[in-house]
Amino acid sequence: DTEVTQTPKHLVMGMTNKKSLKCEQHMGHRAMYWYKQKAKKPPELMFVYSYEKLSINESVPSRFSPECPNSSLLNLHLHALQPEDSALYLCASSQGSWGNEKLFFGSGTQLSVL
Amino acid sequence: LAKTTQPISMDSYEGQEVNITCSHNNIATNDYITWYQQFPSQGPRFIIQGYKTKVTNEVASLFIPADRKSSTLSLPRVSLSDTAVYYCLVGDMMGSARQLTFGSGTQLTVLP
Numbered sequence: 001d002t003e004v005t006q007t008p009k010h011l012v013m014g015m016t017n018k019k020s021l022k023c024e025q026h027m028g029h030r031a032m033y034w035y036k037q038k039a040k041k042p043p044e045l046m047f048v049y050s051y052e053k054l055s056i057n058e059s060v061p062s063r064f065s066p067e068c069p070n071s072s073l074l075n076l077h078l079h080a081l082q083p084e085d086s087a088l089y090l091c092a093s094s095q096g097s098w099g100n101e102k103l104f105f106g107s108g109t110q111l112s113v114l
Numbered sequence: 115l116a117k118t119t120q121p122i123s124m125d126s127y128e129g130q131e132v133n134i135t136c137s138h139n140n141i142a143t144n145d146y147i148t149w150y151q152q153f154p155s156q157g158p159r160f161i162i163q164g165y166k167t168k169v170t171n172e173v174a175s176l177f178i179p180a181d182r183k184s185s186t187l188s189l190p191r192v193s194l195s196d197t198a199v200y201y202c203l204v205g206d207m208m209g210s211a212r213q214l215t216f217g218s219g220t221q222l223t224v225l226p
Binding site: 004108 | 142144145146148150155156157158159160163165201203205212213214215216217218219
């Protein structure tokens with residue numbers, strides 16, 4: 001299994017809603033990532049988990065809350081989002097050691113905040 | 115910062131060889147250079163990775179000069195389905211943590 005699975009594929013939410021994005025991989029990768037991508041822009045790193053511990057938080061607003069329940073799962077909890085948070089949210093896991101990581105991405109969740 | 119710089123866009127015709135160059139002047143000694151391909155509304159997909167000289171796989175070649183300050187992705191005989199954004203990626207440090215940050219990417223358009 002060389003896939004990273006993200007659910008849901010599409011999500012529409014209001015600014016007062018609470019929702020969660022889910023990501024799963026069964027490749028035994030110990031690092032997992034959340035990226036945010038706006039249209040025609042490169043992916044922007046949000047969070048990195050290494051061995052289930054948060055190692056990087058790129059100054060992301062607290063309305064985004066990541067969670068890594070175990071080595072195969074990564075969640076992104078959303079609360080009180082703004083319309084400008086509408087984007088494609090990508091999850092990735094990585095194989096390889098320091099310096100030669102290879103990222104494996106899911107297909108993303110297309111989020112629209114109304 | 116190990117920032118990467120690539121051309122914003124390139125056009126090519128079917129059947130031609132395409133070379134996309136990326137500069138990474140501040141690449142760390144132990145860092146590899148990795149290239150990804152991304153189609154609209156999909157996650158980036160790994161293409162090729164290398165440390166120095168030349169690497170070839172079934173879809174591309176990667177050329178890295180001795181000073182490692184740049185790299186060139188070579189796509190032989192492109193087809194319409196190769197129209198995509200191509201990113202080169204090198205690592206970066208944030209304190210003691212390592213992050214993988216994408217540059218602006220190159221939009222390759224293959225014309226019939």
